[in-house]
Amino acid sequence: MHIMEGFLPHPWWEVWYALSLPVVAYGIYRMNRLVKERRETLPLLALAGAFIFVLSSLKLPSVTGSCSHPTGTGMGAILFGPALTAVLSLIVLVYQALFLAHGGITTLGANVFSMGIAGPAVGYLVYRGCTRLNLHFYLSIFLAATLADWATYLVTTLQLALAFPSATGGVVGSFYAFGTVFALTQVPLALVEGVVTALLFKYIIQVKGDVMVKLKVIDEKGLGKLREAIPA
Amino acid sequence: MHNSLLDDLALASPLREKSSRLKLALVAAALLVGVMSTSPVAPLFIALTMSFASIRLGKVPAGFYGKLLAPPLVFALLGTVVILLFFGSGPEIFSISLLGQSFGATAEGAELSILVLSRTISGTSCLFFLALTTPMVELFALLKGLRLPDSFVELSMMIYRYIFVFLEVAVGTTHAQAMRLGYDGLLRSIRSFSMMAGTLFIRSWEQGERLYTAMDARCYDGRLSLFEEKRRVEVQELLGACGYVAAITALAYITRGTSLI
Numbered sequence: 240m241h242i243m244e245g246f247l248p249h250p251w252w253e254v255w256y257a258l259s260l261p262v263v264a265y266g267i268y269r270m271n272r273l274v275k276e277r278r279e280t281l282p283l284l285a286l287a288g289a290f291i292f293v294l295s296s297l298k299l300p301s302v303t304g305s306c307s308h309p310t311g312t313g314m315g316a317i318l319f320g321p322a323l324t325a326v327l328s329l330i331v332l333v334y335q336a337l338f339l340a341h342g343g344i345t346t347l348g349a350n351v352f353s354m355g356i357a358g359p360a361v362g363y364l365v366y367r368g369c370t371r372l373n374l375h376f377y378l379s380i381f382l383a384a385t386l387a388d389w390a391t392y393l394v395t396t397l398q399l400a401l402a403f404p405s406a407t408g409g410v411v412g413s414f415y416a417f418g419t420v421f422a423l424t425q426v427p428l429a430l431v432e433g434v435v436t437a438l439l440f441k442y443i444i445q446v447k448g449d450v451m452v453k454l455k456v457i458d459e460k461g462l463g464k465l466r467e468a469i470p471a
Numbered sequence: 472m473h474n475s476l477l478d479d480l481a482l483a484s485p486l487r488e489k490s491s492r493l494k495l496a497l498v499a500a501a502l503l504v505g506v507m508s509t510s511p512v513a514p515l516f517i518a519l520t521m522s523f524a525s526i527r528l529g530k531v532p533a534g535f536y537g538k539l540l541a542p543p544l545v546f547a548l549l550g551t552v553v554i555l556l557f558f559g560s561g562p563e564i565f566s567i568s569l570l571g572q573s574f575g576a577t578a579e580g581a582e583l584s585i586l587v588l589s590r591t592i593s594g595t596s597c598l599f600f601l602a603l604t605t606p607m608v609e610l611f612a613l614l615k616g617l618r619l620p621d622s623f624v625e626l627s628m629m630i631y632r633y634i635f636v637f638l639e640v641a642v643g644t645t646h647a648q649a650m651r652l653g654y655d656g657l658l659r660s661i662r663s664f665s666m667m668a669g670t671l672f673i674r675s676w677e678q679g680e681r682l683y684t685a686m687d688a689r690c691y692d693g694r695l696s697l698f699e700e701k702r703r704v705e706v707q708e709l710l711g712a713c714g715y716v717a718a719i720t721a722l723a724y725i726t727r728g729t730s731l732i
Contacts, residue, residue, distance in 0.1 A: 243547050245506050245514070245594030246587060252506065271622050278691075279683040281622065285629030286679035290672055292630065293637040297645070297664075330627050334634070337602045338478055340543050343594050344499075345506050399550065403583070405557035416557045420549055435665045442669030450676055 241335070241350055242395060244343020251402040256348030259325075262356050266326040273323075284319070288327045291315055292334055309432045313387030314439070316359030317366050317380065318454050328355030353394040362387030376457065376465055377437045385433030392425040393418075478607055484529050486604035490702040491613055493712055498601040500716045504723050505593035511586050513723035514593035520715070521596040529604050539599060540592075547591040551584040558583055607631055621694055628695065629682075633675070641671055 247255070273280045291311040315324040329351050335341040342350045362383040369379030396418045405412035444451060448462045457465075481487065486494070501521065505514045525531050558580040611631075614624045644667045648654065653663035 241546070243543050243550075243591045243595065244502075244598055245590035245592075246547060246550060247506075248587070248590075249507055267620055267623055270626075271620065274622055278687070279680070281626060282629060282683040282686065283676070283679040285626050286633055286675040286682070288626065288630035289633035289637050290675045292634050293641050293671065294668055296638070297641060326623070326626070327630075330623075330630055333627075334607075334631070336598060337607070340539060340595060340598060340602070343598055345502055345594060399553075403554050403558055403587075406577070406580075408557070413553070413557050416553045417550070420553055431661060434661055435668065438662065438665030439669045439672065442666055443672055446669070447673050447676065450673075 241332075241342035241354075242346040242398065244336070244346055246343075247346050247349055247398070247402050251398070252345045252348060254348075255346075255352050255398065259329075259348045259351040259356060262322075262325050263329050263351065266322040266324075269322045270326055284323065284327065287315070287319065288330055291327060292331045295331065295335070296339060309435065310354055310358065310388060310391060312354050312358040312391060313362035313366075313384030313432070314436050316362040316387060317383055317456060321356070321359040321363045324359040325351065325355045328359070349395075349398050353391045353398065357394040358387040358391035361390035376461060377441060380440050381433040381437040384436035385429045388425070388429030388432055392421060392429070396421060478602070480531060480603050481606040484531075484604045486529050487606060487609075488702065489604075489708065490704045491605050491609040493704050493708060494601060494605050495610070495613065497712045497716065498597050501597045501719060502594055504716070504719045505590055505597065508590070508723040508727070509586070510723070510726040510729045511589035512726040512729065513719055514586075514589040516722055517593040517719055518589070518596045520719075521593070521600045525596070525600045525603050529600070531603050536599070540595065543591070543595045547588055551588045554587060555580050555584040625695055633678070636678070637671060637675060640674060641667065644670065 270280075270284070291314075294309055294311045297309075312324065312328065315327060319327070329347075332342055332347060332350050332354065336343050336347065365386045366379055366383035369382055370376075374382075396414055399417045400410050400414035403413055404410045405416060408415070440451075444457075444462065444465050448457075448466060451457045452459055452462055501517050505517050508514050522536065526533050526536055555576045558577075611624060611628055614627070615621070645654075645663075648663045648667060652659075654660045
């Protein structure tokens with residue numbers, strides 16, 4: 240869920256930039272180290288970034304009819320971890336602003352924070368937590384993707400509410416107001432994205448499961464178990 | 472699908488030949504003036520002039536430009552409605568009742584929502600101007616010039632390159648699925664969409680491995696050299712840009728705090 244160019248007033252857009260920049264800088268640092276260790280990382284990351292962009296520019300099978308693009312943030316976090324996802328989503332968001340007019344440049348900081356940092360962080364934690372609890376692999380993926388989407392949506396709502404507190408209810412009042420307006424599209428959308436992400440992982444496991452082992456999403460044993468479950 | 476990529480238009484734009492540094496500086500200045508302005512007058516002026524520049528100087532079809540502007544406006548309108556109904560104190564200028572609850576709008580709320588709406592339109596039209604006249608390729612060299620980390624710029628370039636490859640694959644696959652009634656009904660749509668996305672991921676992964684081999688074979692050491700085409704900035708262009716920035720800054724300063732209501 241992108242905040243449009245010019246929507247956030249001074250000083251809020253600067254604040255979100257200030258909060259996002261250190262995380263992205265850390266992500267770039269991590270990426271540089273990874274690239275030095277294993278040089279094949281950069282092309283693979285680039286292709287993953289392009290994949291996220293293409294996926295997010297396609298329309299999901301829509302429920303309510305309005306803005307229904309998947310964000311792919313939960314998926315990115317599961318595959319590459321939150322730090323690298325922050326870098327990838329910064330690039331993807333700049334391209335979205337320039338090619339598709341989703342989001343903007345002054346609101347880039349806020350959008351990176353909600354979609355590139357908060358969402359992926361939640362998705363990653365949920366996924367790791369679920370694996371520790373030994374939940375079923377696809378259920379964990381579904382939960383991670385859906386909750387990452389909802390986290391993004393809540394953070395965006397918070398960003399709007401902080402910038403435009405309501406006269407009677409303050410920040411909390413406008414948080415509810417913005418929240419209700421966007422919940423109409425975001426709640427079902429996140430569910431659809433969760434299902435799509437889980438199915439997507441299912442196809443990848445069926446066809447090319449070794450990629451998931453390489454990315455440390457799942458270990459050999461887990462992969463073998465999932466493979467057995469596929470009817471021949 | 473491809474028409475919606477602004478980059479295609481930028482490659483054909485007559486303004487492409489102008490210095491990308493100048494265009495970037497101009498857009499950045501206009502963005503800042505728009506977002507800092509405290510009255511809707513200056514943002515609306517920026518929106519009008521930027522749209523005029525895109526359509527007349529950039530030769531973008533006016534109808535297409537209108538269609539581009541529509542989706543961002545829908546989001547902005549949704550947000551402004553919330554501001555209109557929940558922000559500001561003082562006497563209400565109108566109220567409506569919906570589902571047994573009455574919502575009122577105050578003059579203060581109306582003022583703020585007009586201001587926010589005008590800022591959004593102004594920012595969006597600035598972005599469109601940049602996107603419709605400056606192809607991404609021209610910006611990469613500029614990014615390297617700004618001393619951003621090499622790995623970051625390189626990652627951006629490779630992402631950019633493969634966006635178009637995968638978009639073609641995705642659109643082709645989706646058409647093929649639609650021809651076979653793959654998007655008939657919600658459940659089937661979800662299934663088809665995930666299948667397409669999964670295939671796309673596997674393809675992109677394999678392509679990534681091939682790309683690495685190809686680059687390695689050509690002695691890639693983590694750095695692609697870029698050639699930045701130096702485009703001369705004419706004196707009139709520079710003067711015009713400075714004059715424009717001065718004019719919008721002055722306008723924002725003079726009209727500060729005034730409202731349209």
